[in-house]
Structure formats: structure tokens, C-alpha cells
Amino acid sequence: MTTLEGVGVGRGIAVGPVLRMPERLPEPATLASTIGPDSEKERVTGALAATAADIRVRGEKAGGKAQEVLEAQALMADDPTLRSDIDMRVDNGATAERAVFEAFAGFRDMLVALGGYMAERATDLDDVSQRVIARLSGVSAPGVPESDIPFVLVARDLAPADTALLDLSVVLGVVTSDGGPTSHTAILAREKGITAVVGVSGALDITDGSTVIVDAAAGSVVVDPSEQETGRANAELQRRAARADVPVGPGALADGTPVPLLANLGSVDGLDAALAAGAEGVGLFRTEFLFLDASSAPTVAQQYGHYSKLLRAFPGKKVVVRVLDAGADKPLAFLNDAHEENPALGLRGLRALRASEQILRDQLTALARAASETDAELWVMAPMVATVEETRYFVAIARELGITTSGVMVEVPSSALLADRILAEAQFASIGTNDLTQYTLAADRLLGSVASFQDPWHPAVLRLVAEVGRAGAALGKPVGICGEAAADPLLAVVLVGLGATSLSMSPSALGDVRAELLQHTREQAVAFGAAALGAEDAAGARAAVRALLPRPA
Ligand code: PEP
Numbered sequence: 001m002t003t004l005e006g007v008g009v010g011r012g013i014a015v016g017p018v019l020r021m022p023e024r025l026p027e028p029a030t031l032a033s034t035i036g037p038d039s040e041k042e043r044v045t046g047a048l049a050a051t052a053a054d055i056r057v058r059g060e061k062a063g064g065k066a067q068e069v070l071e072a073q074a075l076m077a078d079d080p081t082l083r084s085d086i087d088m089r090v091d092n093g094a095t096a097e098r099a100v101f102e103a104f105a106g107f108r109d110m111l112v113a114l115g116g117y118m119a120e121r122a123t124d125l126d127d128v129s130q131r132v133i134a135r136l137s138g139v140s141a142p143g144v145p146e147s148d149i150p151f152v153l154v155a156r157d158l159a160p161a162d163t164a165l166l167d168l169s170v171v172l173g174v175v176t177s178d179g180g181p182t183s184h185t186a187i188l189a190r191e192k193g194i195t196a197v198v199g200v201s202g203a204l205d206i207t208d209g210s211t212v213i214v215d216a217a218a219g220s221v222v223v224d225p226s227e228q229e230t231g232r233a234n235a236e237l238q239r240r241a242a243r244a245d246v247p248v249g250p251g252a253l254a255d256g257t258p259v260p261l262l263a264n265l266g267s268v269d270g271l272d273a274a275l276a277a278g279a280e281g282v283g284l285f286r287t288e289f290l291f292l293d294a295s296s297a298p299t300v301a302q303q304y305g306h307y308s309k310l311l312r313a314f315p316g317k318k319v320v321v322r323v324l325d326a327g328a329d330k331p332l333a334f335l336n337d338a339h340e341e342n343p344a345l346g347l348r349g350l351r352a353l354r355a356s357e358q359i360l361r362d363q364l365t366a367l368a369r370a371a372s373e374t375d376a377e378l379w380v381m382a383p384m385v386a387t388v389e390e391t392r393y394f395v396a397i398a399r400e401l402g403i404t405t406s407g408v409m410v411e412v413p414s415s416a417l418l419a420d421r422i423l424a425e426a427q428f429a430s431i432g433t434n435d436l437t438q439y440t441l442a443a444d445r446l447l448g449s450v451a452s453f454q455d456p457w458h459p460a461v462l463r464l465v466a467e468v469g470r471a472g473a474a475l476g477k478p479v480g481i482c483g484e485a486a487a488d489p490l491l492a493v494v495l496v497g498l499g500a501t502s503l504s505m506s507p508s509a510l511g512d513v514r515a516e517l518l519q520h521t522r523e524q525a526v527a528f529g530a531a532a533l534g535a536e537d538a539a540g541a542r543a544a545v546r547a548l549l550p551r552p553a
Pocket residue numbers: 284286325411431432433434435436482483484
């Protein structure tokens with residue numbers, strides 16, 4: 001058993017035998033033409049036109065994004081610059097096959113030299129070249145192998161024409177050795193929901209017929225897996241299939257323990273989607289998203305309109321609104337100083353509001369007014385709270401302005417470590433795992449080079465969550481989770497095991513999380529939490545929890 005690594009596309013899993021994509025056509029020989037330039041050019045015209053037409057037909061069949069990609073490829077076959085390059089080579093005595101080969105190769109090298117997105121288009125150009133040469137030589141173009149038995153396709157890279165037309169009833173997944181996250185294989189695989197791992201070095205050493213497990217979430221390809229590994233992957237597939245059938249209802253564990261599932265929203269536009277996905281309320285309304293373009297602070301009246309619409313959509317339900325979280329990745333012109341060296345560590349969140357207290361007062365006034373006219377249960381929380389004193393400040397000002405339920409977000413390690421003191425002042429806490437992870441691991445959440453640190457499965461983050469969970473239980477105060485971590489189904493169960501009493505996430509994640517919660521009892525969730533806390537890193541925490549999942553029958 002060997003595990004190869006690459007870049008996963010989506011979260012799918014596939015298990016099956018490998019079929020390799022046939023290798024490229026051999027390079028056309030450098031022979032002098034025997035029929036003369038005019039006849040060679042005629043052959044070129046026919047082959048280019050037929051190839052472009054063929055690609056367009058495939059595009060029409062596929063539709064959507066695939067059609068756009070294939071149209072761009074057809075245009076390559078029509079390209080006048082390429083055509084004059086081919087003609088020049090034919091005039092110098094080359095055969096049509098050789099001239100097409102050399103001209104396309106020259107353009108390909110130019111794209112590769114440009115790097116990045118352009119380099120990833122090189123495969124598209126190669127594919128057109130191969131199709132034109134195949135047509136000129138009277139052989140069939142290299143493409144996806146045919147099979148009646150479902151298989152995992154392994155290739156150097158897939159051309160758009162291939163990806164667009166994959167027969168999803170037999171292609172279980174795709175593994176490529178080339179290509180990156182923006183290659184067309186990745187773009188189209190994402191759109192079509194194909195399980196794929198791209199850029200896997202060693203992929204071309206996998207032999208036809210070997211069994212593989214393609215795990216896009218983990219970005220791994222396990223070759224010749226053990227029976228135990230295969231069993232686990234199949235069990236995971238069954239779990240996912242079962243999720244699709246779970247009816248929309250209130251969030252709960254298998255033993256009936258309620259775990260309210262709430263929506264994260266950034267405007268009132270997402271209300272319908274949240275309600276359709278069965279959101280039991282709102283766990284995080286990011287008010288700063290309403291005013292990102294504003295150059296001056298919004299008035300009470302402007303804000304009232306938004307809050308009123310939001311609250312009216314959830315009669316009798318909990319709606320947690322966060323006061324403006326300005327700063328770092330979400331600066332607001334009317335609240336932030338643009339010249340901080342380290343804005344993530346600067347005057348942001350509640351600190352910025354406190355420095356412009358009238359803005360906070362206006363927002364709380366607008367919220368209280370909207371709440372007094374609707375049946376929704378309004379909770380208001382402050383972002384980026386780091387001290388007990390800040391908690392006291394926020395709760396006092398909220399109360400003064402007519403907010404009956406006020407709490408704080410736990411996004412800074414200091415407030416997790418002092419959760420008992422903080423929750424003695426606040427009525428609830430909501431853990432923002434995105435920032436809590438960023439500050440615990442000292443890794444900028446926007447920086448790709450440290451993205452591997454931004455993993456909420458890290459036991460250091462989970463220990464902080466457990467600290468807040470313990471404090472909430474001891475004081476009888478609710479502890480929600482509203483960072484991305486709540487949208488990871490298995491991690492959601494771990495968080496409940498560590499004391500989270502509700503989970504809030506983007507509406508599209510609600511179904512999967514609801515289904516996963518129903519698979520586990522409270523006792524199991526607590527055991528998952530303990531296992532994750534005992535690990536030394538994020539991968540270890542994941543593995544420790546996966547090892548506790550029920551074995552396949
Ligand atoms: C968080 O930090 O986890 C959070 C929910 O807030 P935001 O992502 O808006 O910073």
C-alpha cells in the first residue's frame with residue numbers, strides 16, 4: 001500500500017480499479033513532403049476545421065462551463081497566427097503532420113514560459129495538436145478509455161474535451177500527474193462534482209487494474225489499499241449516501257440531544273436559501289458585510305431596514321447579530337485607520353467600535369428598535385473580544401441601549417483561556433474558529449504559504465474550545481460555534497463533544513452536518529472530543545477520531 005499526495009478537488013471519495021489514459025501519439029517524423037505545399041495546406045485546412053467542429057459538438061453536448069472551455073479550445077484550432085506558422089513550415093517543405101506538431105509545440109512552450117494560469121492552458125493546446133495530427137494520420141485521437149466496469153481514470157492531464165464528456169456512470173474519479181488547482185481538469189471536475197486529485201507525482205507509475213482510494217478532501221491517492229482501508233473508505237461512501245436521504249429537521253445527535261443548526265449570513269439576500277436548508281435561526285449575521293463600500297457610518301434608519309427584514313424572516317427563532325467587525329481582511333473606511341502595520345493585531349472589532357463609540361451606539365439602537373417590532377429572539381455579540389473588561393463594557397452598553405441578550409465572540413486565545421470569567425459577565429459565547437485558529441497558530445488566515453497552519457482540527461485550538469465548553473456548562477450559558485469548523489461534519493461532532501451547544505454555518509453545509517450529527521450519540525461525541533484533544537497535531541486529531549468511527553459490517 002502506498003499513499004500519493006496531490007491537490008484534491010472538492011470533498012469526494014472514490015474507490016475502484018485504475019484505467020490508464022493511453023499515452024500521446026508518437027512525434028511525427030521529419031520527412032520532406034512528397035505532395036507539395038499546396039496539397040499539404042489543403043490537408044491542414046480540412047483537419048483544423050474538422051477538429052474545431054468536433055470540439056464544438058462536444059461542447060454543445062456538454063453545455064455549461066464545459067462548453068465555454070471547449071469553445072476556447074476550438075478557437076485555438078481556428079487561430080490565424082498558428083495557421084500562418086504552420087503554413088510557413090509547410091512552405092519550407094514539412095509534411096502537414098510535422099508542421100502542425102512544431103507550430104503547436106512552439107506556442108505551447110510560450111505558454112509554459114509565462115507560468116501560472118497560462119501554463120495550465122498548455123494542456124488544452126497539446127490536446128488540439130494531438131487531435132489534428134490524429135486526423136491527418138487517419139488514427140483515432142487519444143482519449144478516455146472505454147469500459148463497462150466503473151473505474152478511476154489515471155492520466156498525465158485531461159484535456160477539456162475529455163473532462164467535459166466523462167461518462168460519470170463509469171468514471172468514479174480522476175487522478176492526474178500534472179495540473180494544478182486552476183487547471184481545466186480541476187475547474188471542470190469541480191463543476192461536474194467529479195472526485196479528483198490533480199498534480200499527483202507518481203500517478204503515472206500506477207498500473208492498470210490496481211485498486212486505488214481517491215480522497216479529495218485529504219488530497220491523497222492510496223494505491224493497493226489494505227482491506228481495512230478499503231472497508232473504511234466504503235463505509236465513508238455509505239455514510240455520505242445516507243446523508244443525502246436525511247429529511248430537513250432540527251439538528252440533533254443520535255440519542256436525541258438537540259444541537260440547533262443555524263445559518264451564517266452576510267446580508268438579507270441569503271435568507272431564502274437559509275430557510276430552505278432548514279436553518280433553525282441565524283448564528284452569525286456579519287453586519288460589516290452590509291457596509292463594506294460605505295465611506296461614512298450608516299445611520300440608525302439605514303441599519304434598521306436591514307435588521308428588520310432579517311428578524312422578520314425568523315419569527316420566534318434565535319437570530320445572533322454581530323456588531324461591526326471592522327479591520328484586517330474587512331476594513332471599513334469609517335472605522336479603521338488604513339495605516340496599521342499589522343491590522344489583524346490592531347484596532348479592529350470591538351476595539352475599533354469602542355474608539356468610535358457613537359457608531360456602536362447607533363448600531364445597538366437600530367437593532368433594539370428592529371427587535372422591539374418583531375417576534376424574533378435577538379441576541380447581539382461583539383467580535384474580537386480579548387479581555388473580561390471588554391466583555392463587561394459591551395454587555396453594559398448593550399443593556400443600556402435596550403438589548404436584552406448580549407454575548408461575545410471567542411476568537412482570541414486570551415478570551416478562551418479566561419472563558420469562566422468572560423461567561424460570568426456575558427450571557428453567551430460564540431466561538432469564531434477562523435480567527436481563533438489564526439491567532440492560536442500565529443498564521444495569517446489569508447496567506448497561502450501558511451495555509452497548512454489554518455486547521456481548526458489542531459488540538460491547540462480544540463483545547464481552547466474545550467475550555468470555553470467547560471465554562472459554559474459550569475455556568476449554564478450557551479456556547480455556539482460560528483467559524484468554518486462547524487461546517488466540517490465530523491469536526492462538528494467533535495465540537496459538540498467539547499461542549500458546543502449550537503452550530504452555525506453557511507446554509508449549504510447544513511444538510512451534511514445535520515446528517516452526521518444523527519450518526520453519533522452524545523457519549524460518542526464526547527469520546528471523539530477526548531481523542532482529538534489527545535493528538536499532537538491536526539492530522540493526528542483527524543486520524544484519532546476516524547479510528548473511532550464504526551467499522552463496516
Ligand atoms: C471567525 O473568525 O471564525 C468568524 C466566524 O468570524 P469571521 O470569519 O467573520 O472573522
